[in-house]
Amino acid sequence: MNTSEVPILDKTLQVTNTWLNELMEDHGPDRHVAWHVLTAVLHTLRDRLPADLAAHLSAQLPLLVRGAYYEQYEPSRQPTPSRSLGEFLAQVEDEFTTIRPVDSTEAVRSVFRLLSHHIDPGQVQKIRHALPEEVRALWPDPEKRH
Numbered sequence: 001m002n003t004s005e006v007p008i009l010d011k012t013l014q015v016t017n018t019w020l021n022e023l024m025e026d027h028g029p030d031r032h033v034a035w036h037v038l039t040a041v042l043h044t045l046r047d048r049l050p051a052d053l054a055a056h057l058s059a060q061l062p063l064l065v066r067g068a069y070y071e072q073y074e075p076s077r078q079p080t081p082s083r084s085l086g087e088f089l090a091q092v093e094d095e096f097t098t099i100r101p102v103d104s105t106e107a108v109r110s111v112f113r114l115l116s117h118h119i120d121p122g123q124v125q126k127i128r129h130a131l132p133e134e135v136r137a138l139w140p141d142p143e144k145r146h
Contacts, residue, residue, distance in 0.1 A: 012063035019062065019114060026110040033099050039068045040095035041111035044088055049130050051075040057127060060119040085134040105138065112139035 004010055023034040042061075046054045046069060054075070058066050082088070089104040096102055116124050116139070128136050 008063065012065075015062040016064045019065065019118065022114055022117070023110055026106065027102060030100075033102060035068075036096060036099045037102060037107045038065065038111060038114075039071075040092045041108050042069045043071070043095065044091040044108075045111075045127070045131075046073065047078060047080045047091070048082070048088070048132075048135075049079055049127065051078050053126060053130055054078065056123060057119070060123060079130075083132045085132070085138075088132075088135050108135075108138050116140070 004013075019038065020031055020034040023037055024031065027033055027037055042065070046057070049057065054073075058069050061069055082091075089108065092104045092107060096104070096107075115127075124139075128139050128141070131139070
């Protein structure tokens with residue numbers, strides 16, 4: 001059943017809800033929390049990628065998520081110079097101020113698994129290799145899955 005009579009909007013809402021449902025399996029049945037987990041990790045990831053790689057990632061996101069991904073984006077300031085896992089997790093946590101406590105490490109792992117499940121494996125590899133080793137360690141290598 002179409003609700004908007006605009007197929008692209010119906011599709012992006014359906015896919016976005018699928019993604020949120022997957023995150024709720026890890027973080028509980030609160031769609032608001034799942035949305036914040038998704039956007040906080042995507043913003044932090046985006047800010048550490050070169051602009052061209054960030055754009056390639058965005059092209060594989062559902063339209064609704066893509067809009068949130070680009071919220072407050074400043075491509076001329078990317079990638080940020082921070083290279084530590086602590087700085088990565090701190091940025092994620094900064095976006096959790098309006099929700100119940102969420103473990104930032106688990107949030108990052110959840111979103112990385114979600115991306116591995118839904119985006120092109122070659123793109124996942126490019127993104128993973130652009131990250132510092134200690135951040136990359138939270139994102140299992142899709143080539144090593146059995």
